[in-house]
Amino acid sequence: MTPNLVYVIVVGVLFAAGVSMLLERSLTRILMGLILLGNGANLLILLGGRAGNAPIVGTTAENEMSDPLPQIMILTAIVITLGMTAFLLALAYRSWALNGHDEVQDDVEDRRIMLLAEKDEGPGTADHDVSDDPGISAPTGAGGSTAAPR
Amino acid sequence: MTFLVPLPVVMPLLGAALTLMMAGKPRAQRTVSLSVLTGTLLVSIALLVLATTDGPQVVAVGGWVAPLGIVLVADQLAALMLVVSTAMTVCVLVYSIGQGMADGHEETPLSIYHPTYLILTAGVTNAFLAGDLFNLYVGFEILLVASYVLLTLGGTENRIRAGTTYVIVSLVSSLIFLTAIGLVYAATGTLNLAQLVGRVDALPDELRLLLQGMLLLAFGIKAAVFPLSAWLPDSYPTAPAPVTAVFAGLLTKVGVYAIIRTETLLFPGGRAGTMLLVVALLTMLVGILGAVAQSDIKRLLSFTLVSHIGYLLFGVGLATQLGLASAIFYVVHHITIQTTLFLATGLIERRGGSTALDKLGGLARLSPVLAGLFFIPALNLAGIPPFSGFIGKAGLLQAGAADGGILAWALVGGGVLTSLLTLYAIARVWNLAFWRKPATSGEASPLPRLMVAPTLALVAFGVGLTVAAGPLFSVSDQAADFLIERTGYVQAVRPEDP
Numbered sequence: 001m002t003p004n005l006v007y008v009i010v011v012g013v014l015f016a017a018g019v020s021m022l023l024e025r026s027l028t029r030i031l032m033g034l035i036l037l038g039n040g041a042n043l044l045i046l047l048g049g050r051a052g053n054a055p056i057v058g059t060t061a062e063n064e065m066s067d068p069l070p071q072i073m074i075l076t077a078i079v080i081t082l083g084m085t086a087f088l089l090a091l092a093y094r095s096w097a098l099n100g101h102d103e104v105q106d107d108v109e110d111r112r113i114m115l116l117a118e119k120d121e122g123p124g125t126a127d128h129d130v131s132d133d134p135g136i137s138a139p140t141g142a143g144g145s146t147a148a149p150r
Numbered sequence: 151m152t153f154l155v156p157l158p159v160v161m162p163l164l165g166a167a168l169t170l171m172m173a174g175k176p177r178a179q180r181t182v183s184l185s186v187l188t189g190t191l192l193v194s195i196a197l198l199v200l201a202t203t204d205g206p207q208v209v210a211v212g213g214w215v216a217p218l219g220i221v222l223v224a225d226q227l228a229a230l231m232l233v234v235s236t237a238m239t240v241c242v243l244v245y246s247i248g249q250g251m252a253d254g255h256e257e258t259p260l261s262i263y264h265p266t267y268l269i270l271t272a273g274v275t276n277a278f279l280a281g282d283l284f285n286l287y288v289g290f291e292i293l294l295v296a297s298y299v300l301l302t303l304g305g306t307e308n309r310i311r312a313g314t315t316y317v318i319v320s321l322v323s324s325l326i327f328l329t330a331i332g333l334v335y336a337a338t339g340t341l342n343l344a345q346l347v348g349r350v351d352a353l354p355d356e357l358r359l360l361l362q363g364m365l366l367l368a369f370g371i372k373a374a375v376f377p378l379s380a381w382l383p384d385s386y387p388t389a390p391a392p393v394t395a396v397f398a399g400l401l402t403k404v405g406v407y408a409i410i411r412t413e414t415l416l417f418p419g420g421r422a423g424t425m426l427l428v429v430a431l432l433t434m435l436v437g438i439l440g441a442v443a444q445s446d447i448k449r450l451l452s453f454t455l456v457s458h459i460g461y462l463l464f465g466v467g468l469a470t471q472l473g474l475a476s477a478i479f480y481v482v483h484h485i486t487i488q489t490t491l492f493l494a495t496g497l498i499e500r501r502g503g504s505t506a507l508d509k510l511g512g513l514a515r516l517s518p519v520l521a522g523l524f525f526i527p528a529l530n531l532a533g534i535p536p537f538s539g540f541i542g543k544a545g546l547l548q549a550g551a552a553d554g555g556i557l558a559w560a561l562v563g564g565g566v567l568t569s570l571l572t573l574y575a576i577a578r579v580w581n582l583a584f585w586r587k588p589a590t591s592g593e594a595s596p597l598p599r600l601m602v603a604p605t606l607a608l609v610a611f612g613v614g615l616t617v618a619a620g621p622l623f624s625v626s627d628q629a630a631d632f633l634i635e636r637t638g639y640v641q642a643v644r645p646e647d648p
Contacts, residue, residue, distance in 0.1 A: 117443075
């Protein structure tokens with residue numbers, strides 16, 4: 001069976017929009033991106049089955065029924081996405097309550113090790129990725145002892 | 151005896167409901183959790199015995215036949231994974247009970263710990279027993295949601311930061327898996343693994359490669375293979391020690407199990423073998439080099455976890471019987487050893503006050519028991535003979551040498567180098583944390599017996615793997631043989647197919 005081209009394009013647009021929202025800093029925007037991606041994936045599953053009338057025995061003849069399996073899969077996926085959305089919203093709220101923002105932060109330990117490497121082997125050996133906030137890239141001096149044993 | 155097959159999934163779920171209802175009575179919760187998990191372990195052992203003697207045990211849930219219904223299949227590989235993972239969950243539960251009771255104050259809300267822990271176990275067992283792709287997805291989701299809750303337990307700033315990264319990466323992997331499921335269904339019309347065997351073979355080459363690539367991507371993020379592994383050392387160390395232990399032991403191995411199952415059953419001998427071998431080599435080397443650079447024991451162990459996943463992919467990528475058998479043996483070994491090491495690290499944190507290497511010292515004199523509990527699994531991880539790590543690695547290296555291609559030899563060299571670097575990383579931890587004179591005096595709180603006992607049991611289990619390596623390797627061999635010639639699986643699930 002060949003799906004309608006409009007649906008395929010819609011799935012593509014949803015995936016594209018979802019991925020671009022996923023690459024943001026704020027957790028709420030990431031969540032929107034995940035919801036869009038989830039909807040795109042659900043629509044993609046729907047396209048895998050035959051279209052037709054409601055698949056209820058007694059209401060429709062068997063050869064006119066739409067494929068019930070994708071509908072079942074989409075229902076399960078929607079419920080799972082619902083749970084995830086609720087959990088991520090709680091995480092975003094908690095992050096906001098603790099930090100005043102809901103931005104997803106980088107790996108702090110990784111950055112500390114890069115700074116240690118720079119201190120040992122000279123500046124410029126580890127490559128920074130400079131973020132917009134100048135406070136993040138600057139070494140804070142906090143962390144482990146300077147006489148780190150090798 | 152096929153009624154045993156759904157029990158490893160049903161029992162933990164019922165236990166989770168019961169413990170949630172007993173939210174105010176911690177002692178009742180502990181009793182229910184322990185008895186449920188011990189019962190699940192006994193059922194898993196029975197399933198392993200049945201699968202070895204009788205062949206795979208298949209249950210069509212609710213009586214609905216595939217493809218409209220789902221099947222649960224307990225063949226040798228699944229049963230073996232069930233036994234090892236439920237044994238881990240029992241030991242880690244005892245450890246966490248010891249930690250909770252010894253801590254006294256309710257820093258982490260224990261009333262949701264037990265239900266979430268049991269739901270995690272149910273998700274893991276569901277994933278191992280799944281006979282079709284969508285049930286595998288549901289099993290993954292159950293265990294992932296439980297892991298999100300366990301990782302962010304207590305809601306402290308550090309955990310929220312690490313947990314957010316972990317949740318987002320896992321959600322992306324779930325969405326990729328869901329998309330792959332949609333594509334597989336559109337291409338073949340079914341999701342039952344046994345039915346897919348015939349239908350995927352009939353697909354055109356490029357479509358099959360696309361499906362294989364998407365599934366590998368989804369499982370690869372879960373199993374933390376090289377380009378997709380950065381989330382693991384970022385998030386695992388911030389969880390409480392028993393939670394990290396159970397994550398390290400179980401979650402990545404469910405991803406590896408899914409890779410093994412789909413690669414051998416659906417896409418044997420495909421073009422992805424070379425890619426798997428290259429990814430395995432990179433995972434091994436990049437992981438262990440990351441471990442060597444760390445100054446915190448938990449992060450170091452997370453990097454070695456990533457690195458040794460490369461060994462498993464090595465065996466799967468070779469796709470020979472010896473390679474697969476060694477990979478299955480190594481999975482069992484790796485689950486045990488990583489869990490033990492993380493539990494021992496929790497004990498180190500308790501005794502020494504921190505897990506940062508520059509703040510520790512002199513633990514060998516302070517607590518010889520702890521030194522022994524760390525040293526033995528550490529040697530096992532590094533692949534020192536006669537331990538099971540050495541046996542697994544020897545099997546893998548032999549399989550690589552038997553394959554003979556340039557890439558296989560490169561992997562043999564990479565495997566040996568990784569083993570050496572693991573030894574270096576372990577030796578560094580030993581020297582800095584245990585042998586040198588203490589720089590600062592840590593708090594000398596005594597180790598609770600309930601925390602030492604399960605660690606001791608797991609160390610003994612690890613040594614037992616060495617003693618029982620012969621029978622274990624023959625079970626792995628049988629499982630690998632069963633996987634490679636797929637007709638046994640297909641016949642067991644769908645005897646009506648020609």
